[in-house]
Amino acid sequence: MGYVKLEIRCPKNVAIVTSADPDPVWTLDDLLSELNSLELQHGARISVSSPPKKSKMKEMANGSNKPFVMRITDDDVYESESEDESTDQRLITGTRFAFPDDYFSESDEFDDEMHEKSTPSRLMQKKSIEEGALFELESDHQLMVKEQLRSKLSSLELSQKIESENSSFAMRRLEKQAEARQELDRRLDKQYQRKIAEILDNHLSILQRNHEQRSQIEERRIRDDATLEEAKRKEKALIDEKLRQEKSKAEAEVRLNAIKQAEAQKAAQEAEIRAAKEAAEKQAARITETAVFDASKKDLTEPKGVENTRTSGNIKQGDFVTKQLGIRVIASKAALEAESNRLAIYDEVAGRINVIDQKVIDKHGRQMYKYIKQIGGTVENVRAKAHVLVQLIKDPMLPLSISLLVFANKVVSLCENPSGSFDKSAFACGWVIVLIASQVPDVMDLVLAEFHRSCIYTVPKHLQASDAASQTKDYWKMLGYREEDGKIESTNEFLNRVESCMKLYAALIQTEIVGVKNPYGLNYGWAWLAMFLNALPANRTTAVALEAFLKMAGFSLLRKYKSQFMKVLNVISRRFLPSLKQRGEAVHDIVMKLEQYLDDKIYLREPEGRQLQASSLSKFFE
Template identity: 30%
Template sequence: MRIVVSEPHCPKSVQGFSYDPEPNRSFDRLVCETESFAKKLHALKTGRSDRGFVVRVSEDDMDSDEDVDQSAQEEEEDFSQICTCDDLYLSDDEFDHELEYMMDKIDLSENDYQAKTKEDIKNQVSVLEKEIMNEIETSRSALARVEKYRENRREVERRLDLQYKRKVAEAFDTHMTAVQREHKIKSYIEERKIKRKEAQELAKKRERANQEEKIRQEKGEKEVIERVSVVALTLEKHRLKKLEELEAMNKELKSRLNEDFRSFEKRIGRAIRQITGVKDTVNAKISEIVKVFKDPRCPLSISIAAFAKRMVSCKQNPFACSYIIVYVTSKFPQAMDILLAEFHKACIYTVPNHDVNSQSMWDSEAYERLDSTMRLYGALVQTDIRGGNATNLHGIEHGWAWLARFFNNISAINIATATALNAFLQTAGFGLHQRYKSQFVKVMNVEPEGRTMKTSLLSTEYTAVLDLQNNNQHYQRNDYIDCY
C-alpha cells in the first residue's frame, strides 16, 4: 500500500519558521492537531493578556534541511524557542473575526484536501486493483501454460518411457531366444554325447554279456544237466499239488453253491474241439474262452481246470492250440501251472520221467496219446506271439531244459522214448535250432549209453529222418505264424 502525502498550496516556511515540520504525517494526525490548535486559540481568547504569545517548537518537529541557520540549531539544544510579538496588537472584535475567518478557511481547505485525498486514494486503489487483477490473470494464464506444458512433457515422457520399455522387452526377448537356442544346441550336443557313450557302453555290455553267456553255456551244460532233473521233479510235485488243491476247491465250490457249471465246461470243450489252423477261427475261440473265464457266474478255478484238462487231451493242430494256450495263460498266469500239471498227468515224458515197468502195458492208443501230447508240448515251448500281445510263460528255454533233462535221465532207448523225442522235435526242433544253433546240433549228435557218452551213427541217421519231417513241419509252422 502506498503512503499518501498531503501538501498544502502555500509556502512551507515563513521568515525561517516551518509551519509543518512533519510533512509526511497522516490525515488523522492532522485533524487531531487542528482540534488541539483550536482549543489553544479558544483558551487564548478567554484569558488573553498584553504579553505576546509564545510559540514552542519541539526538536522532533524541526526540519533537518541544510538551510536552517545556526540560531535554530542552538534553540533545538534548549528544546524550545520563544517568540514574542509585542508590536502586534489586535482588538477583540478583529481578533474574533480574523479567527473565525481562519477557522472557516481551514475547514474548507481541510474538506477539499480530504475529498481530494480520498479521490486520489480511490483512484490509486482502483488502479492498484486493476494492476492486481491483471497480475492475477497473467499469473493464472502463466500457470495454465505451465500446467499444459507439464502435461505435454508428461505425455512425451510417458511415450518415451513406453517406447523404451518396448525396446527393452524386444531386446530381452531376442536375448532370451538366443539363449534358449544356444541352450537347446548345447543340450542336443550333450544329449548326443551321452547317447553315444551309452550306446558304446551298452554295446560293450552286450558284447561282454554275449561272451559271458557263451562261456556260461559252454561251461554250465553239464551242471545244468545234473541239476535239472532234481528241479524238474520238484516242479512236477509242486504243480501236481496245485492241481489237487484246485480240484478240491472246485469240488467244495460245487457242493457249497449247489450249482451245475457243466454248461461253462462244455462251452470251453466245444471251443477247443473247433480249433483249426485258420487265423479268424483261432481268434474267435480265444475270445470265446476268455469270455467264459471272465463270466462272473462261473468261478475262475472251474474254468481253468476245464480249460487245462480239455486242452491237454486235444488232438487238433498243435500250433494253433499252443497259440491259444499262450494267449490265455498270459491273461490268466495262474492257469499255466495247472496246464503243465495236466501235461505231467497225461504223459510222464513231459517231466521228463520214465517208468520201465509200465512199458509192457502200453498199446497203440497210448502211443498215440503220447505222440499228440508231446507234439502239443513241443509246440507250446517254441510258440512266440509277434507284436507283444502275449508272453509265453513256458518258452523255448524250458524246451532246451527239457531236452537236456531227457538225455540225462532216460537211460534206455525204446519205442516210448523215441516216440516222445520224435514228437517233441517235430514241433520244437526248429525253434531250438534257431535259438541255440550249434549247441543244439552237438546235443543231437550224442546219445547216452549206460554211464558213458559216445558218438553214434544211429543218432546221425535218426537226425536225418527227423530233418525231413521237420522241414515239412517247418513249412506248416511258417504258414501258420505268418497268418498272425
Template identity: 45%
Template sequence: MISIHFAICRGAVKLNLRCSQRVDGVADDPEPDWSFDALVSELNALEAKLATTASSSTKRSSPFTKTISRGKKIERGRAFVLRADEYDMEDTDSEDDDRDGKALVVSGSGKRFTCDELYLSDSDDSDIVSGFEVRPYLMDELGEVEGALFELTHEHQLRVKDEIRNKISALETALVNETQNSASSLLRVEKYKETRQELDKKLDTQYQRRIAEALDNHLTAVQRDRELRSQIEERKIRSDAAYEEAKRKVAFEKQQQEKAKAEAEAKLRAEEAKRAALEAERKAETEAKKQAALEAEKAAEAEKRAQKESTETSKRVIPGGTQPAAGHPPDSASSLSNAENKESGNMYRAATNALNLEHGRLQKLKELYEKNQVIRSSYNKVFLTADGGDVYLKDYTRHEGHISRNIRQIRGIRDNVRAKASELIKLLNDRECPQLISIEIFAKKVVSYCENPGNAPFASAYVIVLVTSQVPHAMDIVLAELHMACLYTVPKHLVYKKSVFQSKEAYFKSIGYREDEGKMESTEDYLKRLESYMKLYGALVQTETTNVQNLHGLKEGWAWLARFLNTLPANQYTAVSLNAFLQMAGFALYKRYKSQFLKMLNVVSKNFLVDLKSRNIPELTRTITEIQTYIEDKKFLQEPEGRSLQSNLLSNVYVNY
C-alpha cells in the first residue's frame, strides 16, 4: 500500500492507495526519489489549479458532503473517509502493510513528516475495503487539495497500468512471433537439409558416372597406345630391313671385289704351299734314300716302342676331363683323344651310340669354329679399295645384335613365333654375313636364352624346328651347343674319382659348374641352369608342326629316355634332368607310345626312385615328390602349359583393370 502523510497546522491526513507497489516489475510511483521541495511545488500547483476551478463553480459556503459506497454520508463537522475506487488488482503481501506508519524521510530537505494517527475504517457492517479517515477540522481547509491529489494519483496509476499492459502485450506478441519464426526457421532448415541430401545424391551419381567414363577413356587410351607401339615397332623393323637391304645393295659391289681379292690371295697361298710341299717331298725322298739302310735296322725297335707307348697312353688318364666349358669349343684334337681315353677308363656312364652321336656333333661344331675363325681372320684384315686410300673393315656385331634381339623377343604366341622364325631365316641366309657365322651365333644365343627366367621353352623349340627345317645344318650345331652346356642332354654322366680329379672343384668344372672371379657357383644355381637346358631339350624333341619336319623329333626323345634309364645312375643331377624332361615331353611320348611309355614310367618308379630314396639326401625330397606325383597322378595325360601356342597377340586383348 502507498501511504502519504501530511502534517499541516492542526492535524494529519493519511491517504492509502489500495493497489500494489509493483506490477510485473514496474513501480506505482513513476518518480520514487522525489525531494521535499519538488513535492511542495507540485502541491502548490495543484492548489492553484483547484482554486481556479472552484471560483467558477458553486460558492465555498455550500455544505460539503462526501458519499462513499452503500450510500453512507459524512456529515459536516465530523470526520470522513476518502476512499479510492476499487481496481482489478490483487492485494499485495503483508510486507506492504508493515510499511504503513513508518516515517517518510526525504534526503534532499532534511525535514520530516510524521503521522499522529493511522487507522482503517474496516467496519464489519460495510463493504468498504479501505479508506482514509480525516478529522473534521481538516476537511474545511484541505478537502480540495486531497481530492485533487487523489485524482492525480488515480490517473497516474491508470497510465502506469496501461503502459504495463502495453509492454506485456508487446512482449507476448514478440514471444509469439519469435516462436513462429523459430518454427518456420526449423522447417526451412529441414527442407534445406532434404534438398541438400538429394543434391548430394545427384552429385555422387554424376561423379561416379564421370569416374566410369574417365576409366573407360583411360583403358581405351591404353589399348590404343599399345596398338600404336606395336605398329611403331613393326614399322621400325620394316625400316631397318629396308635400310639393311639398301646397305646390302650398296656394299654388294665392294664385297665382290673383296672376295675376288681374297680368292686371288688364297690361290697365291695355295700355289706357294704346293711349291713348298713339292720341295719338301723332294728333300724327303733324297733323305729317305740316304737313310733307307738305317731305317731298316731300327724298324724292329721302333715297332716295339710304338706298342709300349700305345698301351701306356690307353691306360693313362689325364685329370680334369674332356668336357669343355659351356659356350666354348673344343681346343684341339687332343681333347677328343682325352675324352676317348677317359671313356675307355670308365669315367663316363653313357651308351656307346649316344657317345658316337655326341662325338659327331662336337666334331661338326669344331669344324664350324675353325672355318669361322678363318673367315673372321681374313675379313678382319684391312683392305684398300680400288681407288686407293679408303679402308674397309668387316664387322658382324650388328648382324649378331639382330639375331640376338629376335631370339630375346620370342614369346608363346603363334604369330610371334612365325614372325621371329621368318626373321631368323632371313638373317641366316643374309649375303652380308656368311651363313656359318650366322649359324654359330644362332646356336649360341638360342641355347643361352633358355637360361633366362622368363623364357618360353616350347616357343623356342618351335623357332628352332622352323629355322632348322630351312637350314638343316643348324640342328647339329644347336644340339652340340646343348651337349657342351649340359652333358645330360647326351645323356652322359661323369663319375667322380679321387685318383683322376685333384679336387671337387675340378670335378664340378668338368660337369659344367661355372666359376666367377675365382668363386664356384652354388649347386642350387647349377641345378636351375641344368633344369632350363633339359626343358629346352624336352620341348625340342616333342615339337611337331604341320608341313615341317623336326630333324630331332620324338623318336630321339624316346631313345634319350631309354639310354638314360639304362646307363645313368640315380643322383641329384640325373633326378633333376629326368624330372624336367618328363614334364616337357611326357605328354607327347605317351600319345605316341602308349603302353611302352607306361613301362618306362614303371621302371622309373621301381628302380630309379627307389635308388634315389635309398641315398637319403634332403635336397632330393622335392624332386622325388614331383616325379612320384607325376607318375601316380598321371599328369602325362594333361598337356603341359605353353605347349599350345596362343592365337592372339596380348596387345589386342582388352585388359580389364
C-alpha cells in the first residue's frame, strides 16, 4: 500500500487558510473519518476497527500486549531534513483538530457506551505494526507542519528585520533629505536677505543722494536769502546811520543852544548874586582835603515832623546861593552847572515824548523794567541783560533819545522800593549802565539827570528855607518828598529813598570793567565828596546821603587816593560829626552809623557784591 498525503481540512469555499495549528491533536475518530474519506476518494474502503475498550487498553498497558515502538535512525532524520529543506517553504495552513472534552472522561460507563457505539474498523483489528505506522505518519505530519511553521516564522522574522532595516534606512534618508532641504532653505534665505539688503542699501543710497541734493539746494537758497537780507540790512543800516547822524547833529545843536541858554541864565544869576551881596568874597575856595564848612548853629522847629535844614549865611566863596520864595539853594558852582546841563538835555528829550504814542512808550518801558529787575550778581547775567537792553534801546519803534530816557527812568526807579539785597543788585546795575554807555554814550547824561531829579543830593545840592513860612508843601516837594493823597510822605520814607539813590549812584561811579571805560568814573566820586563837604550843611538828610555814599564807595576811594582819602575822613570826624551832633536826638541813629564806620574802619572792607561772580553757583557745581 502506497503513502497518502494528508492535508489540513478546511472549508472548500475558503480560498486561503489564514491560520494553522503548529501542533494539531488528532483523535481516533478524526483519524477514522479521514481514512474513510481517503477510501472513498481512491475507490477502496479501508476498514478500521473500533477503538479497543478501556479494559483491553489497560491490559496492553500492563504488558500483555507491548506497544509498537518506531525507531528512526540518524540517517533517516538527516534524509528527512534534507527533503524538508528542498521542499517549498510555503506555509501549509489548515484548521485545528481537537478531541471533544467527553472523550477524556474517566467514567467506565461512558467508555463502554463509546465502545459499543463505535464501528469496528479493520485498522484496529490489525496488528500493532499498522498502529505504529499510524503513529509514525502522525508524528511525521506533525514534524513537517512544525518545520514549515518554523520556516515561515524565520522568513517572517527575516522579512520583518529587512523591512525594519529598510524603514530605518528610509528614515535616515528622509532625515538627510530634510537636513539638506533645511540647508538649502537657509542658503536661499541668506541669498534672499542679501538681495533685500542690497536693494535696501541701494534705496537708502538713492534717498541720501536725494537728501544731499535737496540740502545743497536749500543751503544755496538760504545763502542767497541771507545775502539778500544782508544787503537789505546794510542798506537799512546806512539809512539809519544817516538818520542817526542827522538826529545827533540836531540834538547837538539843541544841546548847544541849551548850554548857551543855561550859561546866559547863570550869568544873570551870578550878576544878581553879586549885586545882592556887596561883601561877597572874591577868592574862590577850591576843593582840598582840608576844606570845611561852617554850619549854622541856629535850629528851627520843623512842621509835621520834617527836619529843618537851615544853615548860616557864611557860605564860602565859589558856592552858588540863590533866593527864590525864601528858599536858598546851597551847592558848588561846578555842581550846579553840571546839573543844569544834564537837566537841559533831559528836558529837551522829554519834550519830544508828546509826539510819540504813550502806549508804545509804556510797553517799551515794561519790557525794559522786566529785564532790569532780572539783573543778577554774575558777569554772565549782567552781560546778557545789557545786550538785551541795548537791543531794546535801539528798537526802531522808538527814537533812540526816547528809548534812552525810558531806560534812565526805569533803572533809577529801582530806588523807589529797595529790597534787602539792594546793595548787591546796585553793583550789578552799575555794570549794566556802564556796558550800555560803552555802546550808547548819550545814556550817561540822561541817567545822571534822572538821579538829580530823584535825589538832589547826587548833585550835591541842598535847599534851605529862610524861615518857617517858607517851609510849604512846595518846599518839601523840592527837597524830594513825595505827595500821596494830598499828604507829604514821612521823613523815614524819604530818607530810605535818599539812601537807595546814593548807594546806586556810588556803585555807578566806582564800576570798573576790564576793556570798558566808565565815562563817569571814580574821579567824579572824589569830586562829589569834596563838593559835598565844602558846600552842604551837616543835618540828618545830608548825613544819611554821606553815610550811604561812603559805605558803597569808601573802599574804592581808599584804594585810589589812599592818604588823601584818610584826610577827608579826618575832616568828617573833626568837623562834620561835631556839627551833626548839635542837632540833638533826631540825628542820634545816623551819628552812630558814621562813628561805627570810622571807628571800625569799615572802609578797609570790600562791600559785599562789589566783585561779580564769574558764573552762577549752580553752574559752578555742575
